[in-house]
Amino acid sequence: MLDFAGAATWLLVATAGATALVMLAIAGVRVVTTLRRRRGSRAHRTAMELVLRITDGEAVPVPTTRRLADALALAAAKTVHKVRGADRQALADWLVEAGFQDSALELMSARRATRRARGIELYLAATSGAAPGPVVPMLRDPHPGVRAAAVRALGASGARDAVPALVAAIGARRRPISASAATMAIVDAAPSSSASLDPAWRSDDPRIRRIAADISGYLELADARAELERALTARDVRLRTHAALALGRIGSPSSIWALRTALRDADPRSSEAHALRGAITAVQATPGDEAGG
Amino acid sequence: MARVIVVEDDADIALLVAHKLRTAGHTVTVETDGEAGLAAVFADRPDLVVLDWMLPRMNGIEVCRAIRQDPQVASTRVLMLTAKAQEKDLELSFSAGADEFMQKPFSTRELVLRAQALIHRP
Numbered sequence: 462m463l464d465f466a467g468a469a470t471w472l473l474v475a476t477a478g479a480t481a482l483v484m485l486a487i488a489g490v491r492v493v494t495t496l497r498r499r500r501g502s503r504a505h506r507t508a509m510e511l512v513l514r515i516t517d518g519e520a521v522p523v524p525t526t527r528r529l530a531d532a533l534a535l536a537a538a539k540t541v542h543k544v545r546g547a548d549r550q551a552l553a554d555w556l557v558e559a560g561f562q563d564s565a566l567e568l569m570s571a572r573r574a575t576r577r578a579r580g581i582e583l584y585l586a587a588t589s590g591a592a593p594g595p596v597v598p599m600l601r602d603p604h605p606g607v608r609a610a611a612v613r614a615l616g617a618s619g620a621r622d623a624v625p626a627l628v629a630a631i632g633a634r635r636r637p638i639s640a641s642a643a644t645m646a647i648v649d650a651a652p653s654s655s656a657s658l659d660p661a662w663r664s665d666d667p668r669i670r671r672i673a674a675d676i677s678g679y680l681e682l683a684d685a686r687a688e689l690e691r692a693l694t695a696r697d698v699r700l701r702t703h704a705a706l707a708l709g710r711i712g713s714p715s716s717i718w719a720l721r722t723a724l725r726d727a728d729p730r731s732s733e734a735h736a737l738r739g740a741i742t743a744v745q746a747t748p749g750d751e752a753g754g
Numbered sequence: 755m756a757r758v759i760v761v762e763d764d765a766d767i768a769l770l771v772a773h774k775l776r777t778a779g780h781t782v783t784v785e786t787d788g789e790a791g792l793a794a795v796f797a798d799r800p801d802l803v804v805l806d807w808m809l810p811r812m813n814g815i816e817v818c819r820a821i822r823q824d825p826q827v828a829s830t831r832v833l834m835l836t837a838k839a840q841e842k843d844l845e846l847s848f849s850a851g852a853d854e855f856m857q858k859p860f861s862t863r864e865l866v867l868r869a870q871a872l873i874h875r876p
Contacts, residue, residue, distance in 0.1 A: 509769055516770070543764070544770070544859050544861065545860065545861050549859070
């Protein structure tokens with residue numbers, strides 16, 4: 462049987478040993494993480510050099526090492542969304558010729574969520590957002606990260622055809638997507654008319670109609686004016702406020718009567734009234750023959 | 755051949771812009787935040803600054819104003835390259851003293867052409 466001093470010594474040694482092991486493990490994890498990050502950024506730097514050569518019109522073969530091939534595909538996919546014109550076309554063409562469009566489609570049905578998300582990014586990069594069809598179902602993916610990646614990639618690729626699907630996904634009760642991210646994605650995709658927002662305007666949910674109002678305002682969609690003026694009389698005060706702000710951004714003098722009528726009915730100290738007054742000032746500042754009806 | 759400073763916090767965009775400008779024959783320096791960009795303008799006296807708007811430490815508008823307010827560098831050409839796209843952003847850029855405004859995503863060919871035009875403007 463151990464005496465007290467022996468037990469204390471044993472406890473001290475065991476604690477010191479455990480602490481040393483934990484510290485070693487922490488140091489090991491940090492070393493591995495740092496090495497991985499360094500290797501990743503080295504691969505990215507090399508990949509970006511190849512991306513530059515692709516945009517210069519050089520025929521760049523697919524790298525033989527998997528790590529560099531993956532890094533190049535990822536770098537090209539990310540760069541595609543930052544440029545336009547000949548550079549975007551060159552990168553998209555390279556991704557297709559190198560077979561990344563096909564592998565993107567395979568990745569999109571992978572079991573791991575991170576792979577599916579990467580597949581989305583690659584696919585939209587290879588198609589320059591022109592054929593978002595296969596990505597649209599990913600807005601209903603079971604994993605929220607994949608849904609978020611689909612929203613982000615659809616917006617970044619400027620896929621206008623996907624706008625109705627994004628609008629519908631905002632209103633989904635099951636597997637929802639972030640309303641603010643989807644709004645920004647739609648703004649990025651910049652539909653030229655409010656027709657693609659029809660599902661949102663028809664929604665019973667004022668939150669969804671508010672989003673349609675916001676998008677119409679951000680993009681200054683003049684053909685959304687009738688819907689926005691109708692929304693000035695909605696029961697939901699926040700919808701009315703957002704509609705007023707959007708009409709102010711669109712700035713059509715034709716909205717003046719709808720705005721003045723709404724202001725007459727609004728609580729003068731409310732943010733709704735503030736938005737209406739701002740919108741009235743904005744539409745009056747816009748030159749036009751229709752001002753004043 | 756002109757001296758150009760690219761102030762851009764997105765390393766990939768900075769690399770791309772610098773590469774295209776170098777290919778066009780210019781000497782290019784890259785800075786990744788507003789303060790460093792402004793310091794480089796005073797130190798190098800470039801012919802042109804390609805300036806992002808949203809930068810750490812000091813934004814592009816502040817850098818542009820600072821350039822215009824100092825007689826030593828006030829004549830430096832400034833091309834704003836930004837994701838901001840609204841009319842009021844354009845107005846703010848020009849009122850801060852920018853000579854040219856380009857929206858992201860951008861065409862590198864267009865950027866080089868605009869840069870050349872600015873550099874050769876009397």
